[in-house]
Amino acid sequence: MPEHTLTERGPVTTRSALSRCIDVAEEQFAREHWGRAPLLSPAHDDFTDLLSPAAVDELVSRRGLRTPFVRLAHEGDVLAPARFTASGGLGAEVADQVSGDKVLAEFAAGATIVLQGLHRVWPPLVDFTRRLVEELGHPAQVNAYVTPPSSQGFSPHYDTHDVFVLQVSGEKHWVIHAPVHPDPLTDQVWTDHRAAVAEAGRGEPVIDRVLRPGDALYLPRGWIHSATALGDTSIHLTVGVAAYTRADVVDTLLGVVGDTATLRASLPLGIDVGDPDQLRPLVEATLADLVAALASTADPALPAARRLRARFARDTRPEPVAPLATLSAITALDEHTRVRWRAGLGGVLEAAGDRVRLTARGTVLSLPVEASPALHALRTGEPVAVGALPGLDLASALVVVRRLLREGVVVTAE
Incomplete structure (x- = not known):
């Protein structure tokens, strides 16, 4: 939904956060792309109000950021924090504050700067992310990737969350391949399928495109991607969306039946839980009791909603208060x-x-x-x-x- 800003001439409707990330109607995005297929939105918006090269310099050199709000990577490997952090000096003797001098040295040598959790530390992105979360109904976070010329930050991989890529400045060559493990959950990371991911990365890409300032890209979780900066320093924002899944609904329903006596009963004495033959009749009986318990609950959606609402509250932050x-x-x-x-x-x-x-x-x-x-x-x-x-x-x-x-x-x- 759009926000309203008061001016001397009355209320003005502000563009929704989601519409800044996509160039199709939100209904079409929900129907054809959300959790299903990538969407490339070329020359879509100017994102420098959210982050700029000057803002990156300020965050790295003047804000006293600590790890893990900043990390550095080179050719796919994450650098040890000691290589880019130092003590803050008198009155701020914290050993892991980011050192602008050290970051400069590593960046000049080809390292990518990753600014993490910007939805918590950079005001324009605090507000943008909060609006986006309200529109999506799912938690989100924002990282920035600052890549020196002709450098690849990470090798082909997939994420376990959806992403919106917003190109702020410079150019970056993105190569996208179809999933080898569709809709991965948070514990189903790409390294579990390293060989398949590498093989897919050598195949025909679904998208092979240079993103330029103002371009936006949506990738559902599981889609394999890699990116290389071209010609000049590249800055892009990655908005990660931790979409709730049907598996999460199942977890809440299991919580609903936690008070069912038959489901709390101990397994038989001496059972070998690793023996499927011993476990099979118990699994069948448990499934039957689970279905019966859910059927006897007046409205299982109510307690399930309470649990998901509590989780959403833990995963997101409302508008800041002063x-x-x-x-x-x-x-x-x-x-x-x-x-x-x-x-x-x-x-x-x-x-x-x-x-x-x-x-x-x-x-x-x-x-x-x-x-x-x-x-x-x-x-x-x-x-x-x-x-x-x-x-x-x-x-x-x-x-x-x-x-x-x-x-x-x-x-x-x-």
């Missing part, structure tokens, strides 16, 4: 103050007698039921003036909003 500015806003709060639901927080509102309960990322708030219309109005995400919150007089609205601000549920709307 502690000092928030405290000042609480102090100065009045009927004209506009507030909105904290982006990316999510949350479920449930009636509980004469109370309304809000559950969001481990936070549980109980408020008088009279606050329910105001909470539902805020939950839409649209900014609302405190004095305009439905169902509450001004005094009550001020009390409710002060608590929501203090708990990080809402933020002030600029």
